[in-house]
Amino acid sequence: MVEVSGISKSFSDRKRGLFHAVDDVSFRCEEGRIYGLLGGNGAGKTTTLRMLATLLKPTRGRASVDGFDVASAPEAVRARVGFLSGGTALYGRLTAREMVEYFGRLHGLRGADLARRADALFENLEARDFQDRRCDNLSTGMKQKVSIARTLIHDPPVMIFDEPTSGLDVLTARAVLGFIRECRERGKTVIFSTHIMREAEKLCDNVGVIHRGRLVDEGSLAELYERHGESDLEEVFVKLVTREEVA
């Protein structure tokens, strides 16, 4: 379970002065559900997810992951979250297996327990063949599999994916989406950001549209279609964003 209420993040920057990257955003996502955060580039998706993963501290507002507050218990939150984003690369000089085991150890796993979990993950992701190759020498698709194994090694109840399919080819992207669906089936709470509407339509139970740091609308797909008199998420999104631009 993830609960976000009124979080904001401001940066002060020499060029723009005080800049509100995320402004008063609230949403919640239950176990076994996928919440999609939609928005264009620079809308505030990544900043929001980084706050949930405790990489950034909210300037205002609260957010909790499985009951742990991101600001006051960041380490407990990180222990319950699997975080995957465009910015989370692999250690190129470690092998795929070493990479995953390293994160397992940081999560407190060790010995036979760790080996068993890593075995199961590599088996599941069909990554056994390249588990002893250095991450630098893996293809983009292989790397994404290793990253997924890395986020899952501690079997977290909450998964946060920031544009997980960007830069992947069709087949790999499909596999990643299938895997996100699988997380839901296993009862995990999934937060997922994208700017590709088709992905959101296929996957999400609930959707929030974020624009210029503000959550402009949210609800289930059906609710959004009804509210805006459309049957296509892209149309809903464009309507919401242009309405904001005019206002």
Next chain:
Amino acid sequence: MRVLRQVRVVYLKELIDILRDRRALISMIVVPLVVIPLLMFGLGALSFVVMEQARQEQHRVIVIDGEDSPGVLDKLGALQGITVVPDSGDAIDRVLRRDVRAAVRIPDGFEAAVEEERSTGEVTLYTFEGDVKSSLAAQVLREFFRELRDDVVERRLTDRDLAADLLEPFTVETRNVAPPEKVTGSALGGVIPYIIILLCVTGAMYPAMDLTAGEKERGTMETILSSPVSRLALVLGKYLVVVTASVATALLAVGSLGVALVFGFSLLENGAGDGEALLALDPLSLVAVFFLLIPVACLFSAALLALSVFARSFKEAQTYVSPLLLLAILPAIAATLPGVELNSTLLWAPVLNIALVSKEMMIGSYDWGAIGLVFATTSLYAALALAVAVRLFYRESVLFRS
């Protein structure tokens, strides 16, 4: 307890990571093992060989005038080390052009004046100061005229039935009482701590940048920060790897210097003769100096880590770090200067204090009070620098600078 376990996990991973990096291996292993001894002894041996060659060369010299002193001319012509070439009236110009190494003017009627015990006027040497070969040629000529003068004096004394030592009522002799290891110690005492300090920095530099700015550049910083590792454990793990690299580099340098000393001097010994005295370096003081330098390695590692975590990329880190290299080397060089000695003010000067105490230790004088104080102050500075590095790791504006 959990933090300690995490530190260990981070340390082991970062160590493997660094050891698999060819560039890190070059800075940690190749530089101390090959470059440093080559620099020290390669240069030393080269200058020795060049000097030896210059010494054995026959230097061209012109004798100006002196046609009425054939005895002197004959003796000059027979001298080892110089070859007399005929004067064509432009002798000084040729010295200037370094066509010949020196010229000597013999006053008119020189031999006759000596015979008749009259003033001969002055014998003049023309040299090109600063040119080694010119000074070697001049040395041969000066030696010749000194001996000639001594002979004349001795002859005149015996002619008058006076004792030969009349003009030399006493002699002065210098005897070295310093044991050989102290001679070596003071010769190398400044240089060895300097080399160790230099390698402490160069050894720490690459890993410090790679584990911070490099990690940002490769996009793994966000990955590691999303793991449950505490920031404190993360910095400490990285820090210990940097210290390890720094100490390992310095250790390798000391080892290879030791080997090079033995080989280098046994080579020189064949030619020079005084090699044996130079070889006698007290190994115990080397070990002591090395231990004293561990807090210096800690200090540099922390400073380098703090500087490079601030950088967004490896390149940016390099521009921050290179001034530090100079800052570290300057006090180390200052300590090698003669006359710079430890006093109550310099005891507090970071790096310089360690270098000065090390210099003392290399000649076998152990001032335990000063050693303890220097060890403590350097550890304090290291702790402060580490605290800064840790604080920076908690600042998101530093970690996510864009």
